[in-house]
Amino acid sequence: MDLVIWVLFKRLKTDEHRPQHILCHGVTQTFDQNRHEQHDQWTIPGFATTCRNEYVDELKGLAWVGLLELLGGHGQMIMTSMLLNCSLYRPLNGCVGNLYQLSGKVFRMNTRNSRSNAR
Numbered sequence: 068m069d070l071v072i073w074v075l076f077k078r079l080k081t082d083e084h085r086p087q088h089i090l091c092h093g094v095t096q097t098f099d100q101n102r103h104e105q106h107d108q109w110t111i112p113g114f115a116t117t118c119r120n121e122y123v124d125e126l127k128g129l130a131w132v133g134l135l136e137l138l139g140g141h142g143q144m145i146m147t148s149m150l151l152n153c154s155l156y157r158p159l160n161g162c163v164g165n166l167y168q169l170s171g172k173v174f175r176m177n178t179r180n181s182r183s184n185a186r
Contacts, residue, residue, distance in 0.1 A: 068123055069111045071150045076114070087096050087172050090126075090150065093118040126150070 072094060075086040084092055093116050125131070135142040149155065154171025168174055 068127060068150075071112050071147055072114065087123045088170075089168060089173060090120065090170055092122070102144055125169060153184050 068090070072090060075088050075091055076094075076096060079086060085094070095115055095117055097113055097115050131146075138145050147185060150170050152173060155169045156166040157169060158166040159167045
């Protein structure tokens with residue numbers, strides 16, 4: 068996960084403040100390479116968290132660790148590529164047809180346009 072966050076920040080254009088990616092919520096770049104907050108979820112030099120990131124927590128959970136094992140020797144490379152280049156979703160508990168976004172650029176559906184286009 069640390070590598071993914073680091074790469075997302077390194078991909079930033081000079082006029083951008085922070086990656087528009089769910090995994091970067093609450094992450095800031097610091098100039099103090101040794102600064103880490105008490106609630107930091109990772110220890111990337113030059114980065115700190117301002118709050119916990121529930122998406123990072125979930126992707127570090129047992130289900131995802133098990134998926135890495137199932138993918139075998141290239142599992143880390145496959146997951147890193149997916150986290151950097153795709154949006155990942157899982158079913159929302161108890162809600163048929165609804166999904167919970169775990170990774171990727173922030174997705175916001177414009178309900179006003181989708182309703183007017185449906186007419």
